[in-house]
Amino acid sequence: MIDNNILLRNIWYYALPSYLLKPGKMVAKILLEEPILLIRNKDGQVSAVRDICPHRAVPLSCGRFNGQEVECCYHGWRFDPKGRCVEIPSLLPEQNTDLSRFDVQSYPIQETQGNIWIYMSDGDKYKPSPVENEVPIVSGVIEQQPHLVEVIRFPCFIDHAVTGLMDPAHSPYVHRVWWWRSGELHEEVKEFDPSPYGFTVRRHKLSENMENMSRLYWLVGGGIPEVEISFRLPGVRIEEITFGKHRVSNLTAVTPISETETEVNFVLYGIPAWLRIFKPLIHILARKFLGQDRTVVEKQQVGLKYNPVLRLIKDSDMQAQWYYQLKREFARATSEKREFINPVKSILLRWRA
Ligand code: FES
Ligand SMILES: [Fe+2]
Structure with a gap:
């Protein structure tokens, strides 16, 4: 599969x-x-x-x-x-x-x-066509330079980095820290739509189990935070959080180095000016957070050595399944030199996390 x-x-x-x-x-x-x-x-x-x-x-x-x-x-x-x-x-x-x-x-x-x-490209002299010329853009980013950048290497093939980072069910186990979320599991319902070379989670309020995070945003921004997340091939996730009059955007872009190594680039925009004194702290937290993802992926390598069949379930693994479908379709469309047909359909997904 x-x-x-x-x-x-x-x-x-x-x-x-x-x-x-x-x-x-x-x-x-x-x-x-x-x-x-x-x-x-x-x-x-x-x-x-x-x-x-x-x-x-x-x-x-x-x-x-x-x-x-x-x-x-x-x-x-x-x-x-x-x-x-x-x-x-x-x-x-x-x-x-x-x-x-x-x-x-x-x-x-x-x-x-x-x-x-x-x-x-897949050839020496290949030049991208105008459509292909589009690089992922973080919308609404007026300032051109990010406020924070973290580059971290995961000791795995790109697929495991991507599906690990987009996975909604691992948070209670992998990211169990007080400021991020509480320990209890809650039902989550999210609406998804297809978007260019990927999919988008429709704008929604921050999850119930992230109440500490919500409070933090509310405290610093004076508004209920809302988030929209989009994913596109080959491994680009853009998250936009709006609260009060602020908009913080995060670009996480994953690039394969080799079959066994993947670079995760985490870029943050729009940190409100007066909050930038906490940049060193935000940096430490971002590093810790990504480090938790890295550690679990490292453990996963132990099992993957034996080539097991991975049993993805719905709905919490739907995004991972879409990723594989998108990837297959992209590879097929390019080799057949035809237009890419997005396999994702608008859907409501529910899971506990
Ligand atoms: S010039 Fe001889 S190896 Fe580069
Ligand atoms: Fe994670």
Whole structure:
């Protein structure tokens, strides 16, 4: 029932929070098992190329970047940020050579709202079409830079990170801390609708069992908090909480590093100005919270080694089931070069949590 470790292609992945890539610098990362070099030139423009020199495979990240060109540390071949080979020092002027034969693969990049997204295609020279060009956007975010960013690695395949983070039934067991929720289980009823490449939980009041959290919001915002959560492939969750005149938005974007490692990027916007003095505390709490998810996923790896069939139930596992259906449909639609048909239908789900 569950696909064996498919990594979706022809889709945007979260690569890196913007602030981690300074002008004139490079950052090397493995994403979807590919070595990638992210580069920001002196003017602030971000680009990405394959982090392997086409000459003799030394990672370009071992070389130097002067803010305009990357120079390989082995024989000094130079490349511009688009991956074009611009200089091979060992060639004599009369040894006319078409340098474009030595270009390295470059990746489409978009930078928005303080996040760098990368388009992972299934072919070298592939350019995303205008529709595919859409990276996930957090609506209503006026300020372009996030107030808080946390990047954490989960020791698992992407599917377990995604289904773990979206799972509504684990909270009472995994996140049992006083400020988050009470210990009792309550019935929850939520309405879901299909949305682009995923689904959305309709706007609703914060759950009953999160009364402490609600009180906290009420205290700081003077309003009853309401939340809307949307999920889209490949693993992007956007949560918007409005209370009083405030709107706090959270983007959680999951990117596979390899079959056994996944990066979870947690980005927060809209913390009211006077609350920002508590940023270090919010940071600690976010880290603790994600750490709890990480710990349980780590334990899950012990059982997954034996390849068990996973028994997903309704309704509390419906989102996980949708995730697998969405993923399968996306992979099929791309390979058949046809339009994606969202398998999710509007529905009311009920569970205890
Ligand atoms: S390996 Fe890069 S220039 Fe030779
Ligand atoms: Fe969790």
